[in-house]
Amino acid sequence: MPEYKDISYALKRSKRKTSSIYIERDGSISVMVPENLSDTQVEDMLEKKRFQIYKHLADWEDANYNRVYREFVSGEGFYYLGRSYKLEIVSEQEVPLKLKNGSFRLRKKDLPKAKEVFKEFYREKGKTKILKRVKFWQEKIGVAPKEVKIMELQNRWGSCTPQGNVNFHWKTIMAPLTIIDYIIAHELTHLIHPNHSEAFWNELDKVIPDYHRHKSWLKLNGAGMDL
Ligand SMILES: [Zn+2]
Structure with a gap:
């Protein structure tokens, strides 16, 4: 090297x-x-x-110093909407994974593909909840995204395309609702300003005046929101 x-x-x-x-x-x-x-x-x-x-390396360290690598064992905590729920491995269950009575229940035979099962859970939940919030924010901001997708993105929470499509990382749903709202509003505002110019932040400020708080929350805790 x-x-x-x-x-x-x-x-x-x-x-x-x-x-x-x-x-x-x-x-x-x-x-x-x-x-x-x-x-x-x-x-x-x-x-x-x-x-x-x-500067970039320092930012990267900031974002990753509290990174956690989770193990799929009973007792390990997994995030959903900002709360950590303990994992329980169960022998029988009609679906691979569900959130019930305050814990994540993973079917034993799905353990070898636990990561995929979790991703699918987050993707599914994300689809419903995030799309709902997108509807709310697009009206407030005055934009109309063409398509909204929940997918695996590199190290970003959201992205948008010049064609007006907006994508969100499946792990977005691990964050608290206020943070999810910030991520959504942020991405939708990019449909007006496709950059991080002052105009962009001013536009976002109109709908989320305390966006600074959410931004630093993400910087501090975002890396822990992962599998
Ligand atoms: Zn941005």
Whole structure:
């Protein structure tokens, strides 16, 4: 792995015209450059972006320091709408997973694919609840998304496309309702301003004046909302 000062990175040369630097999900750095860029030019670019890279790494650490890796064993806690529910492995049950009497009940024979079963649970619940809240917020904000999907996104809660489709990560439903509302309103506001400009935040401020609070909540707790 090439290193520049204290930055080690994976370098990929390709037919692209522009260079970009990515902080990957695991915190590693990838540098993508056009084929003909020399090593010195790559280092020049890293030098210019050095402080931005440090900033991104710091943000990444902020977002991940409280990351939890969950095990599918009895007693482990799993989030749903901002609350943690203990997992119980049950021998018989008509569905693979359900939330009942304050605990998640997972059917024993579904243990090998527990992660998929949980994702499916979150996806299903998310579909109903998130779509409902999207309806509410789209009227307030005055936008009309073409399509709303619950899916697996990289390290983002939501995304939108230039065609006006809005996507939400299935893990969104793990967060408290106020945070889910923030994530939804945030994404829908992107249909007006597809960036994080001042105009964007001003627009969001009209419907969620305390969005700062939700934003920092997510930054602090978001990484723990995962499987
Ligand atoms: Zn955004």
